[in-house]
Amino acid sequence: MTDQSVSYLHRKLAMPPKPDVSEKRTAQILEAAREVFARKGFHKARMEDIAARANLSKGTLYLYFKNKDALITALLDRLFQSEMSDLRAIQQEDAPAAERLWRFMETITADVQGSWMGILPVVYEFLALIFRNPLVQKAFRQYLRTYIALSIPIIEDGIARGEFRPVDPQEAALALGALFEGTLLLWVYDPETVDVERHIRSGFQILLEGMRA
Amino acid sequence: MTDQSVSYLHRKLAMPPKPDVSEKRTAQILEAAREVFARKGFHKARMEDIAARANLSKGTLYLYFKNKDALITALLDRLFQSEMSDLRAIQQEDAPAAERLWRFMETITADVQGSWMGILPVVYEFLALIFRNPLVQKAFRQYLRTYIALSIPIIEDGIARGEFRPVDPQEAALALGALFEGTLLLWVYDPETVDVERHIRSGFQILLEGMRA
DNA sequence: TAACTGACTGACTGGTCAGTCATAAAATAC
DNA sequence: GTATTTTATGACTGACCAGTCAGTCAGTTA
Numbered sequence: 001m002t003d004q005s006v007s008y009l010h011r012k013l014a015m016p017p018k019p020d021v022s023e024k025r026t027a028q029i030l031e032a033a034r035e036v037f038a039r040k041g042f043h044k045a046r047m048e049d050i051a052a053r054a055n056l057s058k059g060t061l062y063l064y065f066k067n068k069d070a071l072i073t074a075l076l077d078r079l080f081q082s083e084m085s086d087l088r089a090i091q092q093e094d095a096p097a098a099e100r101l102w103r104f105m106e107t108i109t110a111d112v113q114g115s116w117m118g119i120l121p122v123v124y125e126f127l128a129l130i131f132r133n134p135l136v137q138k139a140f141r142q143y144l145r146t147y148i149a150l151s152i153p154i155i156e157d158g159i160a161r162g163e164f165r166p167v168d169p170q171e172a173a174l175a176l177g178a179l180f181e182g183t184l185l186l187w188v189y190d191p192e193t194v195d196v197e198r199h200i201r202s203g204f205q206i207l208l209e210g211m212r213a
Numbered sequence: 214m215t216d217q218s219v220s221y222l223h224r225k226l227a228m229p230p231k232p233d234v235s236e237k238r239t240a241q242i243l244e245a246a247r248e249v250f251a252r253k254g255f256h257k258a259r260m261e262d263i264a265a266r267a268n269l270s271k272g273t274l275y276l277y278f279k280n281k282d283a284l285i286t287a288l289l290d291r292l293f294q295s296e297m298s299d300l301r302a303i304q305q306e307d308a309p310a311a312e313r314l315w316r317f318m319e320t321i322t323a324d325v326q327g328s329w330m331g332i333l334p335v336v337y338e339f340l341a342l343i344f345r346n347p348l349v350q351k352a353f354r355q356y357l358r359t360y361i362a363l364s365i366p367i368i369e370d371g372i373a374r375g376e377f378r379p380v381d382p383q384e385a386a387l388a389l390g391a392l393f394e395g396t397l398l399l400w401v402y403d404p405e406t407v408d409v410e411r412h413i414r415s416g417f418q419i420l421l422e423g424m425r426a
Numbered sequence: 427t428a429a430c431t432g433a434c435t436g437a438c439t440g441g442t443c444a445g446t447c448a449t450a451a452a453a454t455a456c
Numbered sequence: 457g458t459a460t461t462t463t464a465t466g467a468c469t470g471a472c473c474a475g476t477c478a479g480t481c482a483g484t485t486a
Contacts, residue, residue, distance in 0.1 A: 025433095041341060043256040047474065057435045059476080068474065121344040128254060128341040130401060131334040140402040148406070167419065174399060174407060175416035179388060182395025186387060188343060189353040193361070194387060203388030206380065207416075210423030238463095260444065270465045272446085281444065 026064050026074075029054050033075055038121040042072060042129075042197065073135055079119060080139045086111050087146055092150045097158025098208050105180060109200055112184065120188065148173050155211075158209060164211045172211060239277050239287075242267050244287055255285060255342075286348055289339060292332060293352045294359040300359055301325050310371025311421050317364060318393060322413055326399065333401065361386050368424075377424045385424060392416045 031053035036045045047068060051058045065071040086107065093100070116123075129136045151173040158164040164172075180200060186196040245267035249258045260281060264271045278284040303317050312374040329336075342349045364386040377385075393413060400407040 039345075041345065046472090056473090060407050060433075060434055062475070063433075067386070121341075124337075124343070125341050127401070128334075128338045130337070131251075132254065141406075144399060144402040144406060171412060171415040172419065174412050175392060176394030178393075178399050178416055179391050180395065181398050182391030182393065183387065185394050185398060185421065186357060186391050188340070189357040193354075193357060199384060199387050199391070202381065202384040203391055203420075206385065206388050206420055206423040208423070209248065210419040210421070235463095259442090271444090272465055273463080275445065276463070 019106055022064065025056075025060075029056070029061060029064055029071070032076055033071055033117060034122060037075070037125060038073075038118060041121075042125050046101065075122070076136060076139050079122065079126075080143055082115075083111075083143060084146055089148060097154050097161065097163050098212075100154050101151070101158075101208065102204070104154070105176070105204055106199060109197060112196060120184075124188070144177070147157065147177055151176065158211075162213055165213045169210055172207075175207060176204070179207060234245060235277065238269075238273070238423060242274060242277055242284070243268070243291055246284055247332060247335060250285075250288070251331060251340060254334075255291060255338050255420050288335070292335065292339075293356055295328075296324075297359055300363055303363070308374050310367050311376065311425075313367050314371075314389065314421070315417070317367070318389070318413060318417055321393065322410060333397075337401070342348055357390070360390055364389065366381070371424075375426055378426045380424055385420075388420060389417070392420060 029050065033045075033050050036049045036053050039045075040049065047061055050071075051061050054061075061071070065074060089107070095103075112120075126136050126139075130140055148170065152169045155164065155167070155169040155172050159166050159169070182201045183194065183203060185197060186199075187196045190204050246258075247275050249262045249266050252258075252264065259288075260274055261271050263284075264274050267274075274284070277314045278287060299320065303320050306313070325333075337382065339349050339352075343353055360384065365382045368377065368380070368382040368385050374381070396407065396409060396413045396416060399412075401411045
């Protein structure tokens, strides 16, 4: 994706032995942005707020990011990039398909319980943008497609082994994905009623039962 | 839209005895707000835009709503109020539980295909607010709880009749709800991959299969 | 020690927009 | 017909904030 960061402009051919601070700063600013955006939302978060949170001045933000939009976009990339690598990290060993799907879910759920709680507000902030921002559209689409591409083979394998009845693999993959994302959503609706871990587990169990041969 | 302006003026000339205009105006403004908010989002939608869409002037908006926030809140009420009545309208006749759940889902899905398409962007706009606005929190929570309160008895009934195996009714209800909301969400992620009607149906089928005694 | 450089700063500017209000027109009452 | 009230208008204002830029400073380098 287009790198909106400006800092590379300063890099000359033969860099003198000077610690390149720009990567550190970029990360520092993005982390501050994540926190402030989560707390205030994209609009009410002022560049000043982010700068303060990063212990920098407003002007410095503009040394590393062209404008507020570029900062938001960079955060989008960072978010989905880490999510993607989480998805791909899931081992594809030779276990029963049901078990592999379980582990698949558990890995993602663990992430939710860990880092995601701090970024869920930002994710839903992005979701509100999805209808009018092609970059955001692309990120979410890519996320879904990666998930599907990874889970369909597991389901197909399960069918081939006679572990599952011959469901449509894509339909099953989407059902599993929908159950996951939907449970998360319902938790956002009402954290008191929904226990993410428990209800993803129980819903998942019913679904797998429905797929069993 | 311009035509509406004309007819409205004509209607005004032929005033019935006591035409309480305020209810009509309120609805007129809310509908305009829904459209503009869906297109631009809460922040970028200017009061002027909404006024123009409603064929009124900005000042008039402030005769009916205290400020922009009040307008947004009123829209929230209107949205969830109609959703609630949709939920409650579902017949509770004496059919097999699976069939009643089917009809439950189909009713909501039909709504989605109809009016929801125009309000989904607004719903997700509200979702972004849920973390920092208690009113929005309350609305979503109420929605979930109503859904649960309505679907649990059906599931309990299905278990009592021996139609379903003894799953936890609330867990099953949440799984069904999550599947529904999640599929909608995945459709937003990637409308090309997900066919709302088909995939809600197929996911639902797997879930019900997993509940069968 | 003087010149240079890259990193950073924050006061300032220009544009935007929610909300106000003086004015007016239409509807109704008298 | 005139008075009163209800409804509507849109120019105006003040707050707000993204983005700019002239200037500071801590290290180099010569």
